[in-house]
Amino acid sequence: MRLGTGGTDFIVRAGTWRRLAVPWLVVSNVHVRAAITAQAGASFRFTEDARITVDARDGNAGSFAAIGTPDARIEFVGDGEVPGAWAGVGFDTGSAQNKLAYATVRFGGRDAWTGNPLSKAAVFVGEKARLALETVTIASSSARGIHLYGNESVVSCAGVTFEAIAGSKVGRGDSNLDARP
Numbered sequence: 001m002r003l004g005t006g007g008t009d010f011i012v013r014a015g016t017w018r019r020l021a022v023p024w025l026v027v028s029n030v031h032v033r034a035a036i037t038a039q040a041g042a043s044f045r046f047t048e049d050a051r052i053t054v055d056a057r058d059g060n061a062g063s064f065a066a067i068g069t070p071d072a073r074i075e076f077v078g079d080g081e082v083p084g085a086w087a088g089v090g091f092d093t094g095s096a097q098n099k100l101a102y103a104t105v106r107f108g109g110r111d112a113w114t115g116n117p118l119s120k121a122a123v124f125v126g127e128k129a130r131l132a133l134e135t136v137t138i139a140s141s142s143a144r145g146i147h148l149y150g151n152e153s154v155v156s157c158a159g160v161t162f163e164a165i166a167g168s169k170v171g172r173g174d175s176n177l178d179a180r181p
Helices: none
Strands: 009-013 015-017 024-026 029-032 035-038 045-047 051-054 063-067 073-079 086-090 098-104 121-127 128-138 142-148 154-163 170-172
Touching: 009 142, 051 063, 051 154, 073 170, 086 098, 142 154
Parallel strands: 009 029, 015 035, 024 045, 029 051, 035 063, 045 073, 051 086, 063 098, 073 098, 086 121, 098 128, 121 142, 128 154, 142 170
Antiparallel strands: none
């Protein structure tokens, strides 16, 4: 199943992206401006210029809940299977529904989310945006694992694992916020 047309696409109707026998192929910058849920076990493969951005414009506020299970994780993977193969997943709304759980984000970090090249990250959390991460693996990013934009980004984390991250695991602006022992 293909998601996007190859340019910029806008999802403005609520719905569920179901688990399929094959991965969803994301081929564009998909802006989620409605309540979207990814079904447990769903898999998404991204072409090099593709990303999912959860945002709000023109009266449409998006939310994205990708909640897997221990036996049916949700996968977000770059089609080229190399670090930086695709941009990543970005959250730019304050919705309490924004959540990734039992999910893997792999091979992201291709493009900057803002004008700052340090904003390259597999997961982006915008100014005043909210995101819950629970039992999530962020792996093989060519840049940061998570980038927080601004001081009012809110991220709750439980069981987040970072593997083979080229930059810092977590950063804001020019600062690295990696946990220190």
